[in-house]
Amino acid sequence: MRIALAQTTTGIDPAAEATRLAALVAEAAARGADMLFTPEMSGLLDRDRRRAATHITDEAHDPALAAVRAAAAEHGLWVHLGSLALKGEGEKYVNQGYLVRPDGSVAARYAKIHLFDVELGSESWRESAAYAPGVEAVLAQTPWGGLGLSVCYDLRFPALYRALAQAGAAMLSVPAAFTRPTGRAHWHVLLRARAIETGCFVIAAAQTGEHQDGRATWGHSLIVSPWGEVLLDMGEAPGLAVLDVDVAEVEAVRARLPSLAHDRPFKLVRA
Template identity: 70%
Template structure:
């Protein structure tokens, strides 16, 4: 399986991002990619929520989703569109990712379960103030094996990743817009841990650099083997990264350390 990662510096204009992503998908396909992964918030990254509200659409009307589906069909490639800010059923937005088949049809959707509500000293984030949380974990069928769908802050909740692996995931996508402080401290170690614990390939497409809304993201999109080896690290520059992965390594890693089969129920001792 040959994959591509699009490492981007998404801005505040979805129309421009739609055109850019469609072109990048074409470039990645021309380089032989069979499936292409994009970051969290691939269509709009804007911390000014009043301004962002004017650009957030319902799924059926979103220009980025429409453009990416068309590009997938035009180039006959699968695309994991890491996530988009969309209008939800209630008053809040939803952070939703999509797996798009090579015919341009949507194969699966996933809404981010764990919302980023943290204080980092100089930075404070309250994703739940504008977004509603998802409730369902998703493993989607692909021609290469089961693909588990997660988004960014989900990576800190290993029970989700174990559940995905136990449900058939051989690959887990972790599109992200990690802050620089948390990225420098935790990005590599968290993603390597999730790969090792589950015996899955981990594909993490990330936002990078200085954004139009004033934030800065960490970059370092990664491809990590089921044994925890970093096979691709894109550093901080935007662009297209390519990698070939062997799904046979999933069973090989799980055969060496069958932790998924060794898990046992337990109870906490009373003090």
């Protein structure tokens, strides 16, 4: 399987981002990729909620999703559109990712379950103030095996990834917009840990650089092997990288270290 990984510095204009995403699909196809992975919030990254509200729409009218679906169909490429800010059923938005087939149809949707509500010294984030959490873990089927979907802060909740792996995931996608403080401290170790714990390929497309809304993101989009080896690290520059992986390695690693089959029930005792 040839994976294309997009690392972007998404801004506040969804129309411009839609054009950029379509160009990334075309580039990935030209480089022989089977599937393109894009970061969290690929269509709009804007922490100014009043300004963002003028751009956020529903799934049927989102320009980034429409552009990616059209480009996927034109170039015959699978695309995991990491996530988009969309109107939900209630008053709050959803942070939702899409797996798009080569004919442009939607194969799967995943709404981010764990929302980023943290204090990081000078940075304060309250994702739950504007977004509603998802409630369903999603395992999508691809020609190369099961793909477990997640978004960014989900990375800190290993039970989600273990459940996806035990349900049949061979690959785990972790699109993200990691902050620089948390990225510097935890990004590599968390992604490697999720790969080791599950025996899955972990594919993490990330936002990078200085954004128009004033935030700064960590970059370092990664592909990690089922043994926990970093196969690709894109550093901090935006762009597109391509890597060939052998998904059969998943079964080989799990045969050597079959921990997914070794869960045992236990009770917690407070001493």
